[in-house]
Amino acid sequence: MARNIPRQNNEKREKSPVSRQLNFSWSGLKASEQMKLAFGVFFMLFAIFMFFAFASHLFTGNADQSEVEAALKVPLEESGKKTVNFFGIFGAMLADLMMLRLFGWASFLLIPIIFLGGFKITFHRELLPLERITWQALFYMFWLSTFFGFFVFMTDTSSSLSSFCGGIGYHINELLYNAIGWASILVILFVLFLFVVFYYKVNSLDAMVEMFDRNINGSEDSADETIEEDLENTPNMKRAREDLEQAKQNLDSEFEDDLTIEREDNDDLANIRPLIPPVVQHEPETEENHKADPVPNKGPVSLTIEPVISDDTVADGKDNEIFGEDDQENLNDEVLRKFGAYDPNMDLPHYKFPTLDLLKNYDANKAQVSEDELKANSDKIVETLRNYSIGIASIKATIGPTVTLYEIIPEAGVRISKIKNLEDDIALSLAALGIRIIAPIPGKGTIGIEVPNKNREMVPVKMVIGSEKFQKSNYDLPIVLGKTISNDIFMTDLAKMPHLLMAGATGQGKSVGLNMILTSLIYRKHPATLKFVLVDPKKVELTLFNKLERHFLAMLPDSAEAIITDTKKVVHTLNSLCIEMDNRYNLLKDAGCRNLKEYNVKFVNRRLNPEKGHAFMPYIVLVIDELADLMMTAGKEVEQPIARLAQLARAIGIHLVVATQRPSVNVITGTIKANFPARLSFKVTSKIDSRTILDTGGAEQLVGLGDMLLSNGSDIIRLQCAFVDTPEVEDVCEFIGNQQGYDSAYLLPEFEGDSEGGNEKSDFDPSSRDAFFDEAARLIVTHQQGSTSLIQRRLKLGYNRAGRLIDQLEAAGIVGPFEGSKAREVLVKDMESLEMKLRNL
Numbered sequence: 001m002a003r004n005i006p007r008q009n010n011e012k013r014e015k016s017p018v019s020r021q022l023n024f025s026w027s028g029l030k031a032s033e034q035m036k037l038a039f040g041v042f043f044m045l046f047a048i049f050m051f052f053a054f055a056s057h058l059f060t061g062n063a064d065q066s067e068v069e070a071a072l073k074v075p076l077e078e079s080g081k082k083t084v085n086f087f088g089i090f091g092a093m094l095a096d097l098m099m100l101r102l103f104g105w106a107s108f109l110l111i112p113i114i115f116l117g118g119f120k121i122t123f124h125r126e127l128l129p130l131e132r133i134t135w136q137a138l139f140y141m142f143w144l145s146t147f148f149g150f151f152v153f154m155t156d157t158s159s160s161l162s163s164f165c166g167g168i169g170y171h172i173n174e175l176l177y178n179a180i181g182w183a184s185i186l187v188i189l190f191v192l193f194l195f196v197v198f199y200y201k202v203n204s205l206d207a208m209v210e211m212f213d214r215n216i217n218g219s220e221d222s223a224d225e226t227i228e229e230d231l232e233n234t235p236n237m238k239r240a241r242e243d244l245e246q247a248k249q250n251l252d253s254e255f256e257d258d259l260t261i262e263r264e265d266n267d268d269l270a271n272i273r274p275l276i277p278p279v280v281q282h283e284p285e286t287e288e289n290h291k292a293d294p295v296p297n298k299g300p301v302s303l304t305i306e307p308v309i310s311d312d313t314v315a316d317g318k319d320n321e322i323f324g325e326d327d328q329e330n331l332n333d334e335v336l337r338k339f340g341a342y343d344p345n346m347d348l349p350h351y352k353f354p355t356l357d358l359l360k361n362y363d364a365n366k367a368q369v370s371e372d373e374l375k376a377n378s379d380k381i382v383e384t385l386r387n388y389s390i391g392i393a394s395i396k397a398t399i400g401p402t403v404t405l406y407e408i409i410p411e412a413g414v415r416i417s418k419i420k421n422l423e424d425d426i427a428l429s430l431a432a433l434g435i436r437i438i439a440p441i442p443g444k445g446t447i448g449i450e451v452p453n454k455n456r457e458m459v460p461v462k463m464v465i466g467s468e469k470f471q472k473s474n475y476d477l478p479i480v481l482g483k484t485i486s487n488d489i490f491m492t493d494l495a496k497m498p499h500l501l502m503a504g505a506t507g508q509g510k511s512v513g514l515n516m517i518l519t520s521l522i523y524r525k526h527p528a529t530l531k532f533v534l535v536d537p538k539k540v541e542l543t544l545f546n547k548l549e550r551h552f553l554a555m556l557p558d559s560a561e562a563i564i565t566d567t568k569k570v571v572h573t574l575n576s577l578c579i580e581m582d583n584r585y586n587l588l589k590d591a592g593c594r595n596l597k598e599y600n601v602k603f604v605n606r607r608l609n610p611e612k613g614h615a616f617m618p619y620i621v622l623v624i625d626e627l628a629d630l631m632m633t634a635g636k637e638v639e640q641p642i643a644r645l646a647q648l649a650r651a652i653g654i655h656l657v658v659a660t661q662r663p664s665v666n667v668i669t670g671t672i673k674a675n676f677p678a679r680l681s682f683k684v685t686s687k688i689d690s691r692t693i694l695d696t697g698g699a700e701q702l703v704g705l706g707d708m709l710l711s712n713g714s715d716i717i718r719l720q721c722a723f724v725d726t727p728e729v730e731d732v733c734e735f736i737g738n739q740q741g742y743d744s745a746y747l748l749p750e751f752e753g754d755s756e757g758g759n760e761k762s763d764f765d766p767s768s769r770d771a772f773f774d775e776a777a778r779l780i781v782t783h784q785q786g787s788t789s790l791i792q793r794r795l796k797l798g799y800n801r802a803g804r805l806i807d808q809l810e811a812a813g814i815v816g817p818f819e820g821s822k823a824r825e826v827l828v829k830d831m832e833s834l835e836m837k838l839r840n841l
């Protein structure tokens, strides 16, 4: 699955004030970057300077001491003396201060802090973990100074050995000795003990011995494993390590023949250590690393305990025996604690949701239903019913935006079906179109008669989107459609629907309805969590949304346009979505989740390993604006994937909204209909059409302009669709399009249609391959293991870059395609063939 990486959306920038602001801050940023570079290099040089000055002091300290003292009183030139420190009087003074007056030999420990700090500022990355080293170095500097001070003080050798412990170590011992005599050494050692216990989180003396043992034997790798050290030392980790050792021994004897445990670095621990890519290491934003990435970037922390085992064993699930689920859980907890939850929005951290002021105010257009109109209508209803000998106990009117609902309670003993049959007679007596009788109103003991208002109220989009109900809803895919006939705002959750079929004769408000759906979603969802696949065979309706390409749209990798208008492309896209669906199902299965929501929660909580293909999954909403056209031109080719998606895709977060002008049976076939429980109809031309879409009449009675019926399985409700105008949609899209977006649209899996004689992977451009391409290829072929983590660890690259490399290796035919939890197959078997291949690229 391809994933997106954010990139500055460069076009358009120049013109808008937003862009000017951005340019301004860019230049500010550059200036401070230069300062940082200057400081960084300065600190590194200064650390080197200190090292030589201190080292020189070891030999020249005594000789320089008097010169330094003299220089403090009289300028050195005047005194006529000369220093012998490598770095002159300044070197001598600095060394004198640090070594003689402050910390003694332990002053050397200050140097790595300054050097590593300078390195971090210069290269934007850490050579070694700075924070850890700083704390440790500072502690040991004080402690060693005091420890050495004890001996200098006790042996009274301060005149010759004072630079051994420095002034601080000496004076602390002086104070301690005056207070407790010889016992001062016990205090000094106890301070060390406390530091070890609390800093290294040691719980028992055994563990401490083990820790020292390990440090002395030097089995830890240094640089990229220091973060892991913390984990290694936790009791959970130790237990896990022991379990693993035990399991490995059992396995060695049981599966000797079919199990190969590859030991990297000839180090047992290398195979069991948790692999933690340097997540916090954000690669600087360059054009190069802004290419679409197959894996989620930055956020995911990979956490695996992975003995490298042959694929067969993995398939057998024997790896679970090696490393128990509990241990994995414990490790996941540790990583969660250390790195926090994964934030899916982190790629677009400054994304601003569209604001309400982008939508128009249409005030003072309240439904004007006068008292007279109400009274006249209710009188007519009562009279008509009385003519048919139906007595009414009470009548009450609720004024809605388009229709007024008259709720009547008939007298006892009246048969409801009798009233239902009088629909036409009531319409005739009221001289009104669009009367609908609901007998009874579900959930109420009344009968409803909907009578269209003479003056209808338009429902502005701002009113519904700005409503508290919508803004505060916690639906997964909230859609606000408009208002009910009792004037309530109507909203629903597309994720629960889970697909929507829409019909309506031309000009009745279908396009406005689709725009409402898309606008609602855009107002509430972050681009990281939702993608649209827009199919618009009419080529005009959805083009407005083009500007959202790098935020909300998904498309096929080889497409020029994100909005699909060509029938052949539609077929490819639908099939590609089916592949995406299958991929997602595989990942869900692997993760042991039943649906997308559970899966994403698990991923966010660092329970799923990105190295095994897991990634945060956005919802995908497929919108087809005119199904009739597609069914006429491609028939079964579109019907089948649509039906398949509608049947299966709900659990993995793919939802369909399919609209058509012609709700005839050859467009809305039985297969399609059966899988779309939610159906929405604007006014249609005939009762037959209404039956096709809603399974009942009524839609032909609607009064147009967004008057609609929504059927969700059993009930049908009448709604007035809110009105969102084209310029409003344009403004919203522009607002989003002008913000920083991803590098490209969300890429759907490639579908190789049979029609085009597919020259696969022709998009691989050897000239733009990564600088590490050849090295990565050699590594993969040597190890015969197509794993991103291998590249990442061995070449010390970020996860994104390693992911891109593996994609390029796939495109070049060196490794096979992604195979879920298994490592990719290596297609080139020996170095000779590889070298030949590399030469020919």
Ligand SMILES: Nc1ncnc2c1ncn2[C@@H]1O[C@H](COP(=O)(O)OP(=O)(O)OP(=O)(O)O)[C@@H](O)[C@H]1O
Pocket (backbone or CB within 6 Å): 458, 459, 504, 505, 506, 507, 508, 509, 510, 511, 512, 513, 661, 705, 706, 707, 720, 721, 722, 723, 724
């Ligand atoms: N909810 C609404 N409230 C008020 N007016 C509406 C509403 N929906 C549609 N209209 C009016 O009806 C016109 C036609 O609507 P729309 O373009 O959505 O129709 P359509 O069904 O998509 O037609 P077509 O299929 O021909 O594109 C709109 O330009 C607008 O003036």
